[in-house]
Amino acid sequence: GEDVEQSLFLSVREGDSSVINCTYTDSSSTYLYWYKQEPGAGLQLLTYIFSNMDMKQDQRLTVLLNKKDKHLSLRIADTQTGDSAIYFCAEIMNNNAGNMLTFGGGTRLMVKP
Amino acid sequence: NAGVTQTPKFRVLKTGQSMTLLCAQDMNHEYMYWYRQDPGMGLRLIHYSVGEGTTAKGEVPDGYNVSRLKKQNFLLGLESAAPSQTSVYFCASSRPGLSFEQFFGPGTRLTVL
Numbered sequence: 001g002e003d004v005e006q007s008l009f010l011s012v013r014e015g016d017s018s019v020i021n022c023t024y025t026d027s028s029s030t031y032l033y034w035y036k037q038e039p040g041a042g043l044q045l046l047t048y049i050f051s052n053m054d055m056k057q058d059q060r061l062t063v064l065l066n067k068k069d070k071h072l073s074l075r076i077a078d079t080q081t082g083d084s085a086i087y088f089c090a091e092i093m094n095n096n097a098g099n100m101l102t103f104g105g106g107t108r109l110m111v112k113p
Numbered sequence: 114n115a116g117v118t119q120t121p122k123f124r125v126l127k128t129g130q131s132m133t134l135l136c137a138q139d140m141n142h143e144y145m146y147w148y149r150q151d152p153g154m155g156l157r158l159i160h161y162s163v164g165e166g167t168t169a170k171g172e173v174p175d176g177y178n179v180s181r182l183k184k185q186n187f188l189l190g191l192e193s194a195a196p197s198q199t200s201v202y203f204c205a206s207s208r209p210g211l212s213f214e215q216f217f218g219p220g221t222r223l224t225v226l
Contacts, residue, residue: 004155033214041220042217043203043205
């Protein structure tokens with residue numbers, strides 16, 4: 001089956017940039033996603049990128065997609081303590097009738113004041 | 114709109130007991146999903162449904178059953194709980210269309226002793 005891989009942990013200082021990386025395996029994925037999970041809560045969609053794009057910017061968030069290397073990254077500029085959370089990347093499964101996603105294991109971002 | 118709600122929020126079971134987790138959504142979404150979340154493993158799909166009256170197996174269906182008798186509700190049942198089913202369970206819903214975003218409930222933390 002498909003695998004989506006992420007590093008487990010990232011620690012940054014407040015005000016620095018954070019870069020969370022993800023590798024995926026299904027080259028036919030049409031959409032790739034970044035979800036955020038705050039403690040004790042469900043996942044919320046942060047942003048997504050369509051596979052025909054290389055980059056997407058949304059305020060402090062920049063998503064980069066390298067289809068050749070099957071690599072996705074999320075950059076958070078001016079990281080704040082409120083950004084501390086677990087970040088999941090996900091790809092949509094190809095040829096499925098139910099919008100099913102494959103999630104990575106999540107990267108726990110810790111922001112130190 | 115309440116979005117996606119889950120009941121109960123917490124539950125402790127003894128091995129062999131049964132229970133049903135309820136998911137409800139008020140967004141008129143066609144698709145609904147049950148995931149389990151275990152540390153470092155991301156979210157794994159248990160079962161999903163593409164419409165009222167239909168269900169299908171996901172990645173880790175063993176030990177679980179589901180029903181979708183009404184479009185807005187998706188029930189997850191454990192007939193004979195095992196300690197390996199100790200996890201956090203998330204329900205999500207989505208609709209066909211742009212970006213295929215999934216909306217998540219707040220989760221149910223289940224402990225099986």
